[in-house]
Amino acid sequence: MHPIEPKHPARSRLTEAITAAGIALAAFTFAAPAASAAPAAELTPESIDAYMSDLYEASRVPGLAVVVTRDDEVLHTAGYGHDSNGDDITEDTPFRVASVSKSFTAMAVMILAEEGRIALDGPVVDQLPGFDMADERVDEVTVRHLLNQTSGFSDTTIDVVELEDAASLEDYVARLADDSLAADPGSDWAYANPNFNVAARLVEVASGEPFGTFMEERVFAPLGMEHSATRDETVEPGLGYNHLFGLWIPRGTAADGMLDDSGSGGVITTAADMGRWLITQNGQGAQLVSEAGLAEMHTPSAVQDYGMGWGVEPDGTLVHSGNLMSYNAVEWIDPESGHGIAVLTNGAGMTDVAYSAMEGLAAMAKGEAPDKPNGDGLIQIALAALTAVAIALGAAGVIRSRRWAEKHHGRSVWRMGLRLVPVLLPATLFLSYPTLVSLISNGRTVTWPSVCYFALPLTLMLLVAALAGTATAIARLLRLRSVGSAA
Numbered sequence: 001m002h003p004i005e006p007k008h009p010a011r012s013r014l015t016e017a018i019t020a021a022g023i024a025l026a027a028f029t030f031a032a033p034a035a036s037a038a039p040a041a042e043l044t045p046e047s048i049d050a051y052m053s054d055l056y057e058a059s060r061v062p063g064l065a066v067v068v069t070r071d072d073e074v075l076h077t078a079g080y081g082h083d084s085n086g087d088d089i090t091e092d093t094p095f096r097v098a099s100v101s102k103s104f105t106a107m108a109v110m111i112l113a114e115e116g117r118i119a120l121d122g123p124v125v126d127q128l129p130g131f132d133m134a135d136e137r138v139d140e141v142t143v144r145h146l147l148n149q150t151s152g153f154s155d156t157t158i159d160v161v162e163l164e165d166a167a168s169l170e171d172y173v174a175r176l177a178d179d180s181l182a183a184d185p186g187s188d189w190a191y192a193n194p195n196f197n198v199a200a201r202l203v204e205v206a207s208g209e210p211f212g213t214f215m216e217e218r219v220f221a222p223l224g225m226e227h228s229a230t231r232d233e234t235v236e237p238g239l240g241y242n243h244l245f246g247l248w249i250p251r252g253t254a255a256d257g258m259l260d261d262s263g264s265g266g267v268i269t270t271a272a273d274m275g276r277w278l279i280t281q282n283g284q285g286a287q288l289v290s291e292a293g294l295a296e297m298h299t300p301s302a303v304q305d306y307g308m309g310w311g312v313e314p315d316g317t318l319v320h321s322g323n324l325m326s327y328n329a330v331e332w333i334d335p336e337s338g339h340g341i342a343v344l345t346n347g348a349g350m351t352d353v354a355y356s357a358m359e360g361l362a363a364m365a366k367g368e369a370p371d372k373p374n375g376d377g378l379i380q381i382a383l384a385a386l387t388a389v390a391i392a393l394g395a396a397g398v399i400r401s402r403r404w405a406e407k408h409h410g411r412s413v414w415r416m417g418l419r420l421v422p423v424l425l426p427a428t429l430f431l432s433y434p435t436l437v438s439l440i441s442n443g444r445t446v447t448w449p450s451v452c453y454f455a456l457p458l459t460l461m462l463l464v465a466a467l468a469g470t471a472t473a474i475a476r477l478l479r480l481r482s483v484g485s486a487a
Helices: 013-029 045-059 098-114 136-140 143-148 169-178 194-207 211-223 271-281 291-297 353-365 377-399 401-408 413-431 433-439 456-486
Strands: 063-070 073-081 240-244 247-251 318-323 328-334 339-345
Touching: 045 063, 045 073, 045 353, 063 271, 063 353, 073 271, 098 143, 098 194, 098 211, 098 291, 098 318, 098 328, 143 194, 169 194, 194 211, 211 271, 240 456, 271 328, 271 339, 318 353, 328 353, 339 353, 377 401, 377 456, 401 413, 401 456, 413 433, 413 456
Parallel strands: none
Antiparallel strands: 063 073, 063 339, 240 247, 318 328, 328 339
């Protein structure tokens, strides 16, 4: 993860929103030195490795893998750091890639569309038994709408928390029956995971196979992606990490809607396999669909610069990021130059290291100077400092509560209530924290598990401030009672 508007809608608005809050706190507390740009460098194996090594050292992310392609060749692929088992990261280390999965799901749908088993412009309800919603406009939702994210699906009108418990894609689709649309199909764009999970279920129905099996047989295997899957029973990615005040903590990933075989974010893959994917997406090497089909997936809709699982940039490049609880990933291609970039990390902090790495490498591919590699160290220091300040203020408030009580004893209840409002504001803010972030996330639903993962330092700081303020308020009230009794 601006007024919380990402550089491109394909980038996670949830990450942008929570990270922006941390950056604002850091900017308020510390003045950050300007980052100097590195000299422009030609995109070679040596320059890529030098840049990624610098970024790895600067970010301190536990594990990082990269692949850069040009036309039908891999320019460079490598790993940096370690996984949760202590093994060195290599180009064959599996990572969760979260929403990068959407471009894979779009490919599966396009394969079946070109075989005549899915009608892109046909209503989904006519092709997917069991799909219905409490909104008559659902009859107008087409498969193309799903892949362009213009279906009208939105976190604001769909209970995405309920969907997290779905046991299968079939169950997931059935749970949409009591939800509604936020807009007329085709009239507006909203980033919503249900679009691609419904699309994945459609793949199952149209092909007669489980989604994971179809992906293995019709997408991964033909491209030689031997270390990719849609469930961790097949490929084990290990634990990811979260950054807390300078420490990277290994953590299991909460579900957050990422069920096995999900079309919105279930793919597990490697840097080497992503190289094969980038090559085919640039129209080189093995091809899964026609040239026209590939171009169609890369073409934006009429209402947003978003194709089918790809964000379309003004310069014609395509990008999509994936942000999970403890993993980040990004893919980027330039159809004109034939370059492709994918960066995978097993650490999710207050800044998206994978996306920053991609931006640097993309600049190099264009002959421009990349920004100096960096991480979220400044934000972590700021939030740690604010947490320490909150602890100190809370302790001081409790210690000075008798003096406060003696000073305010005898005043009216409402005036003393007003005096307690400032110390209770942090608790109010904390209790409404996920709701507030949801409001600035452009319709994305933010849950407590979300803010307790990659936003952990900000969440902990707010919690400590809330506890400090609450402790101060309780101490003052107890002291008032004591003073009153003595009087």
